[in-house]
Amino acid sequence: MASATVLARPELTRESVSAAPQMPDVLPPVKARKGFIGFLRRNPTIAVGGGLLLIMLAIAVFAPLLWTVDPTALAPARRTREPSAMYWFGTDMLGRDVYSRVLYGARVSLLVGFSVAILSSVIGLAIGMVSGFIRWADSIVMRIMDGLMSIPPILLAIALMALTRGSVQNVIIAITIAEIPRVSRLVRGVVLSLREQPYVDAAVAAGTRTPVIIWRHILPNTLAPITVQATYICASAMIVEAILSFIGAGTPPIIPSWGNIMAEGRALWQVKPYIVFFPAIFLSITVLAVNLLGDGLRDALDPRMAKRL
Amino acid sequence: MTRLLEVSDLKKHFPIKAGFFGGTTGYVYAVDGVSFGIDKGETLSLVGESGCGKSTVGKAILRLFDITAGQVVLDGKRIDDMPAGSLRPLRRRVQVVFQDPFSSLNPRMKVKDILAEPIRNFGLAKDSKELDERVAKLMDTVRLPRDAVNRWPHEFSGGQRQRIGIARALAAEPDLIVCDEAVSALDVSVKAQIVNLLQDLQAELGLALLFISHDLAIVEHMTHRVAVMYLGKIVEVAPKRSLFAAPKHPYTQALLSAVPVPEPGASRQRIILKGDVPSPINPPKGCRFHTRCPYAFDRCRVEEPKLAQPSTAGAGHVAACHLHSLPEAENPLAAAVGELVVPA
Amino acid sequence: MALPGPRSGQPLLEVENLQTHFRTKDGVNRAVDGVSFHVNAGETVAIVGESGCGKSVTSMSILRLIPEPPGKIAGAIRFQGKDLLKLSDREMRQIRGNEISMIFQEPMTSLNPVLTVGRQIGETLRLHQGLSAREAEQKAIEMLTLVGIPEPARRVREYPHQLSGGMRQRVMIAIALACNPKLLIADEPTTALDVTIQAQILELMRDLKHRVGAAIVLITHDLGVVAEVAERVIVMYAGRKVEEAEVGPLFRTPRHPYTQGLLGSMPKLGSSLHGEETRLAEIPGLVPSLKAKIPGCVFATRCPHTTDLCRQVAPALEEKAPGHVAACHYALKEEALAA
Numbered sequence: 001m002a003s004a005t006v007l008a009r010p011e012l013t014r015e016s017v018s019a020a021p022q023m024p025d026v027l028p029p030v031k032a033r034k035g036f037i038g039f040l041r042r043n044p045t046i047a048v049g050g051g052l053l054l055i056m057l058a059i060a061v062f063a064p065l066l067w068t069v070d071p072t073a074l075a076p077a078r079r080t081r082e083p084s085a086m087y088w089f090g091t092d093m094l095g096r097d098v099y100s101r102v103l104y105g106a107r108v109s110l111l112v113g114f115s116v117a118i119l120s121s122v123i124g125l126a127i128g129m130v131s132g133f134i135r136w137a138d139s140i141v142m143r144i145m146d147g148l149m150s151i152p153p154i155l156l157a158i159a160l161m162a163l164t165r166g167s168v169q170n171v172i173i174a175i176t177i178a179e180i181p182r183v184s185r186l187v188r189g190v191v192l193s194l195r196e197q198p199y200v201d202a203a204v205a206a207g208t209r210t211p212v213i214i215w216r217h218i219l220p221n222t223l224a225p226i227t228v229q230a231t232y233i234c235a236s237a238m239i240v241e242a243i244l245s246f247i248g249a250g251t252p253p254i255i256p257s258w259g260n261i262m263a264e265g266r267a268l269w270q271v272k273p274y275i276v277f278f279p280a281i282f283l284s285i286t287v288l289a290v291n292l293l294g295d296g297l298r299d300a301l302d303p304r305m306a307k308r309l
Numbered sequence: 310m311t312r313l314l315e316v317s318d319l320k321k322h323f324p325i326k327a328g329f330f331g332g333t334t335g336y337v338y339a340v341d342g343v344s345f346g347i348d349k350g351e352t353l354s355l356v357g358e359s360g361c362g363k364s365t366v367g368k369a370i371l372r373l374f375d376i377t378a379g380q381v382v383l384d385g386k387r388i389d390d391m392p393a394g395s396l397r398p399l400r401r402r403v404q405v406v407f408q409d410p411f412s413s414l415n416p417r418m419k420v421k422d423i424l425a426e427p428i429r430n431f432g433l434a435k436d437s438k439e440l441d442e443r444v445a446k447l448m449d450t451v452r453l454p455r456d457a458v459n460r461w462p463h464e465f466s467g468g469q470r471q472r473i474g475i476a477r478a479l480a481a482e483p484d485l486i487v488c489d490e491a492v493s494a495l496d497v498s499v500k501a502q503i504v505n506l507l508q509d510l511q512a513e514l515g516l517a518l519l520f521i522s523h524d525l526a527i528v529e530h531m532t533h534r535v536a537v538m539y540l541g542k543i544v545e546v547a548p549k550r551s552l553f554a555a556p557k558h559p560y561t562q563a564l565l566s567a568v569p570v571p572e573p574g575a576s577r578q579r580i581i582l583k584g585d586v587p588s589p590i591n592p593p594k595g596c597r598f599h600t601r602c603p604y605a606f607d608r609c610r611v612e613e614p615k616l617a618q619p620s621t622a623g624a625g626h627v628a629a630c631h632l633h634s635l636p637e638a639e640n641p642l643a644a645a646v647g648e649l650v651v652p653a
Numbered sequence: 654m655a656l657p658g659p660r661s662g663q664p665l666l667e668v669e670n671l672q673t674h675f676r677t678k679d680g681v682n683r684a685v686d687g688v689s690f691h692v693n694a695g696e697t698v699a700i701v702g703e704s705g706c707g708k709s710v711t712s713m714s715i716l717r718l719i720p721e722p723p724g725k726i727a728g729a730i731r732f733q734g735k736d737l738l739k740l741s742d743r744e745m746r747q748i749r750g751n752e753i754s755m756i757f758q759e760p761m762t763s764l765n766p767v768l769t770v771g772r773q774i775g776e777t778l779r780l781h782q783g784l785s786a787r788e789a790e791q792k793a794i795e796m797l798t799l800v801g802i803p804e805p806a807r808r809v810r811e812y813p814h815q816l817s818g819g820m821r822q823r824v825m826i827a828i829a830l831a832c833n834p835k836l837l838i839a840d841e842p843t844t845a846l847d848v849t850i851q852a853q854i855l856e857l858m859r860d861l862k863h864r865v866g867a868a869i870v871l872i873t874h875d876l877g878v879v880a881e882v883a884e885r886v887i888v889m890y891a892g893r894k895v896e897e898a899e900v901g902p903l904f905r906t907p908r909h910p911y912t913q914g915l916l917g918s919m920p921k922l923g924s925s926l927h928g929e930e931t932r933l934a935e936i937p938g939l940v941p942s943l944k945a946k947i948p949g950c951v952f953a954t955r956c957p958h959t960t961d962l963c964r965q966v967a968p969a970l971e972e973k974a975p976g977h978v979a980a981c982h983y984a985l986k987e988e989a990l991a992a
Contacts, residue, residue, distance in 0.1 A: 012962055017982045020967040023687040026674040026727045030681055042678040198407035199415045202474070205371045206427035206481060207400040216426075220417040358847035466939050496703035497874065498936035501918035505932055523848065526877075530920035530933065550925050567852035568922050569877030573900040581856055582849045585817040 043300050049292025056286050060106035068100035071256045080272050089278045092264055101256040102278050108168060108257035109238045109286060115172045116237035117230040120179040125226060127180065128187020132195070133214065142188065145181040153178035157240055161249040171250050175237045186229055190222045224301040231294030235287045242283055258283045313484055313517050314347045314370065314403075319379035321365050325590070338589050339365040341541035342379070344616075347485065352511065352518040354528040356564070357538035360586060363521045366538075367487045370519065371405055372396060384484075401431045404478035408490035410470035414462040420473055421458040424448075427481040447476040451506065468499035475506065485517040492527060504531060525568050529553055534625070537561045540597040541589055543616065547626035557619050557628035557642055559602050596631065604632055604641055663734060664691035665868050666715070666836055670728040673707070673714045677723065680944035684710040686892040687728075692836065697862060697869040699883035699900075701876060701915075705940055707892040708872045712838045715870070716755060717745055732836070751781040754829040756822075758841040764813040764821060770797070771809035774828050781832050796827040799864075801857055819850035823857065830865055840872045855881055876919055880904060888912050891951035892943055894970065898977040908979035910956045911936070950981070958983055 040047040059066065075095035083090040089098035131141040148156070153175070160174035194200060200217050208216075244250025245259025246266075253260055258279035265275030320343075322336040340362040347353045355363045369376050372388060381389040388399055404427075407413040414423060424444045427433075434440040445455045451472040462470055471491065478486050488507065492500045504527060511518060522528050528535060535552045537545040537560065545558040556562045563580040570577070582601045587593055593600050599609040608631050618626060619633035619642070632640050673685040685707040692698050700708045713719050714726050717737060730737040732753065737745065749755075754777075757763040765773060774796050775789030784792060790809060797805035800823040813821055822842065829837055842858070843851040859882055862869065871883055879886055879900065886903045888896040888911065896909040907913045917934030924931070938955040941947060949964040950956070956963065960983075968980045 012960075012982055014962065014966055017962065017966060018969040018971060020969040020980065021687070023670070023672060023683075024727075025681070026672050026725045027676050027681045030676055030679070198409060198413040201368070201371070201373050202405055202407065202413060202477060203415075203426065204373055205400060205403070205405045206477070207397050207430040208426060209430075216418070217415050221415070358849060468939075497876070497915055498703060498918045501920075501933035502935045502937070504920070505935060508932070525848070526920040526922045526924075529922060529925050553923060553925055563849060565922070567848045569851070569855065569875065569881045570922055571876040571880045571904060571916065571919055573880040573904050575880075579852070581852050585819055585850065586847075 039300075043296050045292045046296030046300060049289045049294075049296055052285060052289030053293060056106055056282075056289065057110060059103055060110050063100075063103040063107065066103055068103050069097050071096060071100040071104040072254065073097075080268065080275075082272075083274055090272070090274050092261070092275050093268060094264075098261065098275055098278055101261050102258070102282055104256045105258045105261055105279060106282065106286070108251055108255060109241060109283065111168065112172055112175065112241040113234040113238040113286075113290065116175045116179060117234035119172070119176045120183050120233055121226050121230045123176070124180050124183025125187050125222065127184035128222075129191060129214065129218070131184065132188045132191025133210075138188070141184070145184055148178075148181040149185070151178075153236070154240055154243060157244060158247070158249050161244060166250060166252045168251055168255065171241055171244060174244075175240050178240070179233050179237065183226070183229060183233070186225060187222055190225055191218055194218050194221050228294050228298045228301065231290050231297060235290040235294070238283065238287055238290070311349050312346050313349045313351075313384060314519075315380075315382040316346070316366070316370065317344045317380045317382075319343045319366065319369055319381065320377040321362075321369055321374070322377045335590055338541050338592055340369065341592070343538070343541070343543050344379075345536050345543065345546060347517050347519060349484065350511070350515045350517055351534065352520055352532045354520040354522060354532040354535045355538060356522055356525060356528055356535060358523060358564075358586060360540075360589060361538040362541040362589070363538050364489050367405070367489045367519060367521050370485075371403055371487060372400075398431070401427075401481045402484045403487065404481050404483040404485075405487045405489060406471070406474050406478050406491040408494050410467045410474065410494060413474050414470055414477075416462055418462075419458070420460055420462065423462070423473065424458070424476055424480050427477065431481055433480075433482065443480070447480055450479060450510070451476045466499075467495055468502055471495060471499075471503050472506065475503075475510070479510070479514070483516070485519060487519045487521065489521045490523070491520075493522065493524060500527070507531065525565060537564065540586060540592050542597055542629070544598065544630070545626075545628040546616065547622070547628075551623045551626045555622070557622050557626060557633065558598075558630050559604055559632070559642065560598050561628075562642070563603075596629070606631070665694045665696075665733060666692040666870075667731040668711075668715065668728070669731070671711065671714060671730065672727040673710050673719055673724060674727075675724045677944070683892050683943045683946075685714065686943075688889070688892075688894050689728075690887050690894065690897065692868050692870060694835065695866050695868055696885065697871060697883050698885045698887065699871040699873060699879040700887045700889055701873055701879055702889035703874055703915075703940070705891075705943075706889040708874075708889050709840055711889070712755070712840050712870060712872050715838060716749055716753060718755075747781070750777045750829075750834075751832045752834055753836045753838065754832065754834040756825050756829050756837065756839040756842045758844050761813065761818070761821060763825060766813055769810050769812055770816070770824050774809075774824070774831050777828060777831050792831065793827075796831050797824070799830070799861070800824070800827045801853075802827075818846055819853055822846060822850075822854055826854075826857065826861070830861065830867070833865070834867050836870065837867045838870045838872070841874070842871070843878060844873070844875070851878075858882055876904075876916065888915070891941055891947070893951055893980065895952065895981070896977075896979040897970075898974075902974065902977050906974075906977075908973045908977060908984040909952075909981050910958055910984075911952045912979075914955075914957075952981075 131138040156178040242259035251257040261279040321340040324333040599605040675682040771793040774793035914936040953963040
């Protein structure tokens, strides 16, 4: 090749060569931060959503310490007081302190949300794995899931609650059953696409047994999308719980839940809107927090987004 | 040389499912009667355009699925109908390197675990010390730093990941590696690195390679023999020099003349094929290439040509084309085309 | 700076000190950092380089298709004397698809799957030239004929999924040429295609170049394609232009070590016929990260001839021979060569 002659090495010095002009900075420099703080800075939605959710969790856990009184204590003499220094969120038609009830209500909402998210993810994961890996089971399982999905989850939950006694446990079971089809569909889709991945083929060629392939190559790669889905299910479960309680098909009225408080305040909505207002605000903030966390996780976990630029 | 792998009349038809319970409405004739053999230490290249079935052949040899018909014989043992249990130890002998360096490594496994998997599966290391040693040796073999074993796949560049993929294939100490477009997704300069690595490894370890590729220039550089596929069939098989000097199938000829050559102003004889590859769901009758062949005549449309050695070709050079049954004077493929590229 | 000057008067496109940077989570990515070149009317200029060299970002910057933020474009892009970076979004839309149009790599994803081929060709015509639906369809059929699609009157009512990959790329070209653009930017137009189809499309592009007369900026990594269609070549590496020359001199006497390495690492068809069993030349190492400032030559980390000088002082683009510039301290000039 002629190239060897083109390059020669005369003794060059800094002064004898012409340097390319320095290019100015177009954008201000970005400081890459490492560690947890850096992660939160890069993912503000996770920071905000996670932060709000942590506050809600703290409220639920430490409700007795947050200047509350017994949320079920009746005091007919102090019925329907407006919010004041004494009763921060006012009192309801039975004279119970709305502030205390809303704070204790966070316990029910978060318990239902988290339980449903975890239970339906685990069960949906199992069903999705089976139908993604066992061909003949697939068409049967998926037709059943399609059938379940054709009923709106809220109606399904109402129907299931109608069959049982109202309790927090039954509410969790009913909503979980209603959410399972969505998770198992998602998992099945993910499993089917993962099975086509070259690294799975390479593992087969390397003599890896099927159970090991599922455990080592398929399962870990389904966790990211399932985690994201679980946050959305958590948010949706909290809303469904509130609706069930609101229409009297959910948590027993004796337990303060945001749905129950709103249901009781419904009759007085025109004159005493604050009874509905405060639990509604708490529910909205919690659902928003969970959804923000989900969006943030989706962006942070999605490798395509991470690869961008 | 001894035969390592013999494939005869391999067929793979994929059913097309439709309807509520997924009834079969037709078949994709991805591979439709393919026969070839690979000797120990030899490189055979399988070339063709997308959809010609070359990757399906590779996967059939790896037994990633069951084949429709035909035989795959590895070192005298028929492996295509072997039950999974007795097949497992034989899997060690045939390994694979895939095209996409990003999806061919499990993103949630460290390099160490990726390389250890085949070693553990085939019981190639007695204890964890030997395992670590083997993994470290593999890193040396593919010219990666030993301390990189504790890193995740996403920390590597495309070329480095392809090296890890090669190391994984080597971990099982195979006799044959199926390279399914193994360098196609890489940048030119990195491609050269990987091509050189594969050649070095072949020389060092005496590996046989089934090099599946659409890139004829790379194939010419790497291979001993070439098999050209078109629409599920092999249309020509020949030793490298014989094929590149004088292709005996019109498709091979067109394929060679279509490769852009980095010589500005070079004058070349160019055959531009008309139209597109027909669908493998409904392949043409007769010779499958007749719809695009510039020389097709009546016989090509009804009778399928068989692979045979043309009188004008050297030893080991077979082509499936009716033109070679014509008298030499009438056969446009009889004369050697000679130099493909005439520098300006 | 000694750049090969325009042949006559003002060039069609003049890019000066183009910088396109992106804000990312862990630093500023200097995807393109100070690239200057020009394109004359009717000329075909190829920009070559490997992935991440900034060639696609350059082409997207010309059409201002870079989302801002996270991106930021600086410098000047003068098209027929007007600086495109100073135009309003509205004025820019008037230029896109009308005076400058673009062909992308993926013909499937760049066509709208729910509109017929005819609608998609006609859309730009109706938008920019105010044609009626009927006239637009007529013109669409004409365009399909021009790009060599058989039975254009039938094809014009078909949807993209009914066409093969090669046909879809032809449709993309038809859309790009519908408004008689003065400049066509083709970003890896044949990379996703099979060799025989690629040969068809390259043939079509060569043919159209004569008939349509648009200038073409061809973005590609394939030096074979460059040799077949380009007149002038710009080699990019790590966001900078490292060499530029007419296609002949560039392939015959590449001046920059990177270009030399690139050419050496390409296997050549017909190599086995000369009895030579050579190893491919490798360019060792990796492309440097564009998130750190590189004070010296961007290729210094991989260059076989690197000295301390290369690491400290970034070489300016110098004219090494008439019309042949390279950014390398050690690439000799023509006179020195002769001596």
